[in-house]
Amino acid sequence: MSTPTRQATNLDSAATERFTAAVAGHAEIVTDETVLTDRGHDFWGVGGTADLLLRPHNRDEIAAIMRIASEYGVAIVPRGGASNCSGGMMPERGRVLLDLSGLNQIIDVDVAGRRARVEAGVINSDLQDVLAPHGLCFSPDPVSAHLATVGGNLIENAGGPHALKYGVTYNHILAAEVVLPDGSTVTFSVDDDGPDLLGVIIGSEGTLGIVTEVTVALRPIAPVTHSLMGAFASAREAADTISAIIATGVVPSAVEWLDRDGIAGLQQFYDTGYPLDADSIVLIDVDGTAAEVARDQAIVERVLREHATEVRVAEADKDRAALWYGRLHAPDSVVASGKGFFIGDVTVPRDRIPEMQQAIQATAERHKDGLLFIAVCGHAGDGDLHPTTFYDKDNPKAAAALKAANDEIIAAALKLGGTITGEHGVGTEKVAFMTQRFTPVEIAAQRAIKAVFDPAGLLNPGVMLPEVSPAEPDVHRFGAAVRDALTGKLTTDTGAPLTSGGNTDIAVNLGNLSLVVGAEATLDEIRSHLDEQGVVCVAVPATGGERTIGELVATATGDERIEVRHALLGADVTLIDGDTPARFGAETMKDVAGYDTKRLYIGGHGAFGALTNLIFKIKVKA
Numbered sequence: 001m002s003t004p005t006r007q008a009t010n011l012d013s014a015a016t017e018r019f020t021a022a023v024a025g026h027a028e029i030v031t032d033e034t035v036l037t038d039r040g041h042d043f044w045g046v047g048g049t050a051d052l053l054l055r056p057h058n059r060d061e062i063a064a065i066m067r068i069a070s071e072y073g074v075a076i077v078p079r080g081g082a083s084n085c086s087g088g089m090m091p092e093r094g095r096v097l098l099d100l101s102g103l104n105q106i107i108d109v110d111v112a113g114r115r116a117r118v119e120a121g122v123i124n125s126d127l128q129d130v131l132a133p134h135g136l137c138f139s140p141d142p143v144s145a146h147l148a149t150v151g152g153n154l155i156e157n158a159g160g161p162h163a164l165k166y167g168v169t170y171n172h173i174l175a176a177e178v179v180l181p182d183g184s185t186v187t188f189s190v191d192d193d194g195p196d197l198l199g200v201i202i203g204s205e206g207t208l209g210i211v212t213e214v215t216v217a218l219r220p221i222a223p224v225t226h227s228l229m230g231a232f233a234s235a236r237e238a239a240d241t242i243s244a245i246i247a248t249g250v251v252p253s254a255v256e257w258l259d260r261d262g263i264a265g266l267q268q269f270y271d272t273g274y275p276l277d278a279d280s281i282v283l284i285d286v287d288g289t290a291a292e293v294a295r296d297q298a299i300v301e302r303v304l305r306e307h308a309t310e311v312r313v314a315e316a317d318k319d320r321a322a323l324w325y326g327r328l329h330a331p332d333s334v335v336a337s338g339k340g341f342f343i344g345d346v347t348v349p350r351d352r353i354p355e356m357q358q359a360i361q362a363t364a365e366r367h368k369d370g371l372l373f374i375a376v377c378g379h380a381g382d383g384d385l386h387p388t389t390f391y392d393k394d395n396p397k398a399a400a401a402l403k404a405a406n407d408e409i410i411a412a413a414l415k416l417g418g419t420i421t422g423e424h425g426v427g428t429e430k431v432a433f434m435t436q437r438f439t440p441v442e443i444a445a446q447r448a449i450k451a452v453f454d455p456a457g458l459l460n461p462g463v464m465l466p467e468v469s470p471a472e473p474d475v476h477r478f479g480a481a482v483r484d485a486l487t488g489k490l491t492t493d494t495g496a497p498l499t500s501g502g503n504t505d506i507a508v509n510l511g512n513l514s515l516v517v518g519a520e521a522t523l524d525e526i527r528s529h530l531d532e533q534g535v536v537c538v539a540v541p542a543t544g545g546e547r548t549i550g551e552l553v554a555t556a557t558g559d560e561r562i563e564v565r566h567a568l569l570g571a572d573v574t575l576i577d578g579d580t581p582a583r584f585g586a587e588t589m590k591d592v593a594g595y596d597t598k599r600l601y602i603g604g605h606g607a608f609g610a611l612t613n614l615i616f617k618i619k620v621k622a
Contacts, residue, residue, distance in 0.1 A: 015072065016051055019096070022068045026061040027054040039099060040091045042082040043147055044335075044343075050077065050091035059103045059119055059177075059212040066210065066458075067183030069096070075461050076181075078206040080121060080152035083144035085343050086427030088156070088205050090462055100151060103212065106130055114218040115174060120151025120211045127216075136218040139166040142423070143328060151211045157203035157592045159423040161254040162285070164381030166219065168423070168590060170202045171566055177213035181458040185212075186486075193557060195485045195608070196565060199599030200449065203592045205425050206460045208453040222287035225253065226297050227320045230308035231278035235259065235354040238280040241307040242380055243351065243511050245284070248303065249620045250296045254285040255381030256327050259357055261364065262375030263326075265390060269333040272326030275310055280357070282380060283327055330377055334388060339372065342402055344387040346413035347422030347588040351511030353383055359412035360387045363405050370401025382589035383512075384422035410436065422590035426464045430593075434464070437593050440471035442582045445575055446595045447472065448479035452486055464594065475577045481607045482600065496606030499550035500574055503613055508533045514569060514587045515618045519550030519611040535618045539567035550611040556603050564602055570615035571598040576608055587615055 020029055030036065030053040041047035056062055069076050077091040078098045091097045103121035110116065111134045118127060124138065124145040131137050140153050141160040148158065154176060159168045166172075175189040178201055186209075188198035201208060232238040242255055258281050263274045274281055284304075286296040297313070304311045314323040334341050348356045357376055364374040371391045378385035387409055391398040410420050410433050420426070420433045434443065447465055450457075484490040503518025506529045515537055517526055523544035530536060541560060544552065553571075556564045570585025584598035585591055600608050 019068065019072050019074055020052065022072070023054060023065055026064045026068075027056045029054060036097070039079060039082075040089075040097055042084055042087075042089055043144070044085065046087045047082075048090055048092040050095045050097040051093055053097045053099055055099045055102050062179045062210050062212050063183045063185050065098070066179050066181055069458055070182050070456065073456060074458065076458055077460055078210055080149040081123060081144070081147045083142075083147035083152065084156065084427060085345065085424040086421065087429040088425050088427035088460075088463055090428050090460075095461070098210070100210070101149065103151075107213070109134065111136065114220075115215055116218060117213065117215050118150050119213055120149060120154075122150045124148045124150060124153060131218060132221065135221050137221050138216050139172045139219055140169045150214050150216065154202055154211055154214055155204055155206050156423070156425050157596075159379065159382070159384065159590055161256055161379060163379065163590065164255055165251045165253040167566065170199065172217045173198065173202060173214060174217050175215040176201055176211050178209035178211050180209045181454045181456065190562065190565070193603060194490055195604045196599035196602045197485060199565065199596050199602070203425070203596050205427065205463050207450060207463055208459065210459070222253070224290050224293045225285055225287040225320070226293055227314040227323050228284045228286070228297070228300055228304060229274075229310075229312040229314075229323055230282045230284070230304040231275045231310040232280045232282070232307065233278070233309055235280045235357045237307050238282050239351065239353045239380075241303060242282060244307070245300055245303050246513060247510065247620055248299050249622050250286070250299050251619065252284045252296075252300065252381065253287040254283070255379070256283040257281075257353070257376070257378050257380035257385065258283075258327060259361075259376040261361065261373050262377050262388070265373040265375045266326065266330060266333055269337045270326075270329065273322060274326050278309065283324060327377060330375075330388070337390070340391045340393040340398060342389045342406065343424075344389065344406060344409055345384070345421045345424035346387070346409060346418055347382070347384045347590045348413055348416045348418030349509070349512040349514070349587045350381070350383040350589070351509070352416040352418065353380060353385065355416055356385060356413060356418070359416075360385075360409055363408045363412075366408075367401040367405045370395060370397035371405060374405065379422075379590075382422070383418070384590045417587060419586055419588050419591045420593045422588065423592055425592050426594065428462055431462070431464065431466050434466045434594060435469070439582065440469055441473055441475070441575060441580045442584065442594075442597070443469070444472040444475045445478055445582060445597055448475050449482055449595050449597065452479055452482045473577065473580065475575055475580075477577045478575050478608055481576065481604075485600070485607070490607055492605045493607065497610045498554040498606045499548060499612065500579070500610040501612040508535060508618065509587065510535070512587055513618050513620070515616045516587065517549055517614055517616070519553075519614055520548050522546050522548055523552065530618070534621050536621055537567055537616050537618045538563045539616050549614055553602055553614060554605055554611060561603055565599075567616045568598065568602065568614065569617055571601055571611060572613035573598070573601055573611055574609040579609065581612070585615060589617065
């Protein structure tokens with residue numbers, strides 16, 4: 001990978017003219033202020049105005065554009081569907097906006113192989129429309145699917161209501177063609193040996209490379225889906241009921257949450273149809289064959305009726321649409337309300353949702369002089385909550401109250417073992433919280449990743465990483481390993497320790513369905529413990545004997561590597577620079593805060609440091 005000749009800089013008028021002439025053959029160039037302003041802002045109205053907008057003639061032109069940008073040191077802000085909720089696209093004067101929405105070709109649909117190749121600008125819902133006649137779908141289904149692109153899904157690691165059963169975007173990406181800032185093109189694949197660089201690109205928010213083409217895994221559309229709603233007198237009863245349902249072995253395809261303040265607040269703008277006297281409601285989908293749905297629905301309904309104050313069942317499509325209307329139309333109603341609003345995004349372990357809801361309600365009460373209310377909705381199955389704060393735009397106390405409330409909500413999530421963002425991303429909005437989420441060494445490791453992929457800081461400046469702190473240590477050996485992995489020069493040091501610390505503890509959290517295990521516990525020990533608890537972890541193979549779980553992760557190849565990728569939630573590690581301890585990921589089922597650095601340790605053979613503890617998803621035995 002070549003090094004750019006100069007650091008990224010804002011363009012002056014003379015430089016703009018030279019750059020424009022250089023890229024003229026590769027893209028439509030737009031300088032109209034109205035278009036620049038419109039395309040420079042996202043669906044929520046957040047953004048800025050660039051000097052230029054480029055619309056590439058085709059995806060092959062992206063490499064040439066990035067080579068020229070590298071030569072001129074021009075900062076590039078990529079734009080897809082602009083449905084991001086965290087200020088992830090922030091063009092300004094002196095920067096160039098790269099509009100990828102025209103890269104919207106569905107290249108190939110392999111029905112038998114259940115995969116599709118698409119350009120990055122394909123709208124999620126457009127792809128679903130093409131796949132539906134084949135009885136297939138692309139699993140990620142964010143509420144913004146009518147706006148969001150597949151490339152945007154990838155760089156944000158989008159989730160959606162059905163991520164509980166089917167996983168987030170990461171679980172459905174087979175390969176990605178990426179143009180790096182120097183103009184070189186690389187294809188990252190799930191089948192690559194060594195560190196999971198595809199996993200690092202996923203969720204990187206357009207700061208490491210431009211995704212031009214994606215190969216996605218498809219799944220069959222369930223032939224039958226039924227919905228249920230449970231209303232509860234308390235958040236604790238709702239959360240305990242969710243745990244009780246999952247403990248039966250049933251995995252709902254969706255479990256959504258809406259709290260009392262959310263129902264009452266949204267009722268001001270439209271009729272949600274939900275009971276106004278409930279403290280919390282839970283919406284549940286079960287899907288599969290007719291026989292599977294009949295079985296699972298009966299179990300879910302039985303558990304609901306044991307704990308809920310009201311239960312509704314919807315089987316016909318029109319009844320299901322009515323039941324889900326209030327939840328799915330919340331974003332549209334937010335915009336149409338005319339009120340000031342802020343949509344939050346925090347994730348906590350599933351069993352900590354009641355404490356998180358209580359903390360949010362207490363925050364709303366403390367700041368009621370500046371705020372109207374805070375509505376809590378979200379994906380209860382994986383602990384991802386979206387506290388949406390409403391305020392009067394002409395209230396002089398609103399701005400200070402909104403900032404204080406957001407600070408308190410993030411602090412509460414972190415205190416409960418959660419994270420600052422589960423699916424919206426860091427963007428520019430949550431950069432200030434990165435130093436609360438990560439230690440200086442963890443930030444330094446992520447900064448090293450950025451420096452290797454984008455040494456001149458060309459891509460999406462100001463997104464994700466905070467300003468450099470003097471507390472960040474030197475991690476040049478870690479950065480060198482990242483560079484070697486990216487350039488295909490990473491060699492295996494047979495003497496490098498794969499694990500450290502001697503930890504063999506094994507702990508199963510049934511309420512959250514997570515496994516926390518010392519890296520030096522053997523596969524036999526882990527398997528025996530899981531059997532006693534009646535749960536399974538796909539990352540733990542049926543054979544392996546005295547091999548440790550840390551060794552498995554650090555040397556994973558083939559099918560074992562695939563299973564580790566899908567199950568791994570977090571890792572306590574050391575960085576090779578000074579054996580410095582760090583944690584990447586957590587017990588949260590969704591986490592898109594920062595670069596997914598733990599992915600480097602999969603198949604890394606100790607090149608980045610050793611593993612000390614690991615966190616995996618588990619499920620109840622059927």
